[in-house]
Amino acid sequence: MVTRLFLAVLWTGLLGLEGEGRAQTIQLDDVDSGLASPSGNYRWLDVADQEYSAVYRTNYNYTQARVVVNLAASPQPVQGTLLATNLKPNFAYQLKLVGSSGTAANERIGLAGRYWQEEWSGTSWAGGQNLNNKGDGYFPTPNDDAYFSRRDLADTNSPTGLRYKYTSYLVADYFITDSNGNATVTFQVDSSYHVLWKTSQQTRGANDGALKTVTFQASSAQPAYSTNYPQRTVSLFGEWERLPTGGIQLRPGEFQCAVVLTEESFHGSGGQYAGGWAAAMAGNISFRVAPRLTAAVFNRGEFSFDIADCYLETTNDVQRCFGLESTNVWQTVFTFVSTNPTTNWSDSATSLSGDAFYRVTTRTVP
Secondary structure, three states: OOOOEEEOHHHOOOEOOOOOOOOEEEEEEEOOOOOOOOOOOOOOEOOOOOEOOHHHHHHOOHHHOEEEEEEOOOOOOOEEEEEEEOOOOOOEEEEEEEOOOOOHHHHHHHOOOEEEEEEEOOOOEEEEEEOOOOOOOOOOOHHHHHHHHHOOOEOOOOOOOEOEEEEEEEEEEEEEOOOOOOEEEEEEOOOEEEEEEEOOOOOOOOOOOOOEEEEEOOOOOOOOOOOOOOOEEEEEEEEEEEOOOOOOOOOOEEEEEEEEEEEOOHHHOOOOOOOOOOEEEEEEEEEEEOOEEEEEEEEOOEEEEEEEOOOOOOEEEEEEEOOOOOOOOOEEEEEEEOOOOOEEEEEEHHHOOOOEEEEEEEEEOO
């Protein structure tokens, strides 16, 4: 009998909960400006701190914009393309993943990003603030320690039975729109940023994100302006929150969260209309992060394959069964602690008869 090798697709790669690994398209809609945001005041200045016209400030809102995120059917890192039209012109935005308080995905996002903390006052959730001690950027940071020390503290009078509520978010990328408020952004969730800075405010460090530069000239001939401004060149970058930049991994599991565009306010740069990191548009998204089996090869009596997208320092099991009927049992044939994102393993075909199915599961996450 010829033995055939199957890698169980059910357990591999980045899987959409509604589509089993197919690409997803998410349309973002206008949302509450205070979503995971310190104050939610909108900014009415462009990246050069030039004021939009009174007519534009009165009439523009995000229902007039169209933003679509095309999420790739890919493994880690989560990646895709954002297509935007009619956002604010010459304007900087953060691209975030935002969790829902009390969910497993919320914690996973916080452990790769940031925590927004609120405390039960007796009548409402109040005192919202970011945990703001990122330490050296490597887990566990002082923010992680604070989160773990407080997340389970009880308050029997609160709606959740807990004293604190956390909304986690991960600033994964950022971009500047053109003079029409349009942008096309290819992104991947492998970096974690604290906030954006213009180089006129702060010097970019070696661990910070890529420098993004625009040169433009705003004038009263454009719908958003009533003043003719000189040509301006502005460069900005993302300050690191977690390290290494470009090497951030989401912990394995299912994610039901939101993709959110947040206005960058540059710490009040510009005065009266500077804004306060207001949420602009958002849409819900679902996916799964898990290790995956790839590159299956049969050679000299052995089946071998790569095990990719392993979260570092996790315990993982390669499991095998000889059919997908309910009576078949998955048995662990290889257990390993991942010290690299990719490893490999081989199984001798001489001990097999019939078809063999393999999958990989993550047992523990630090």
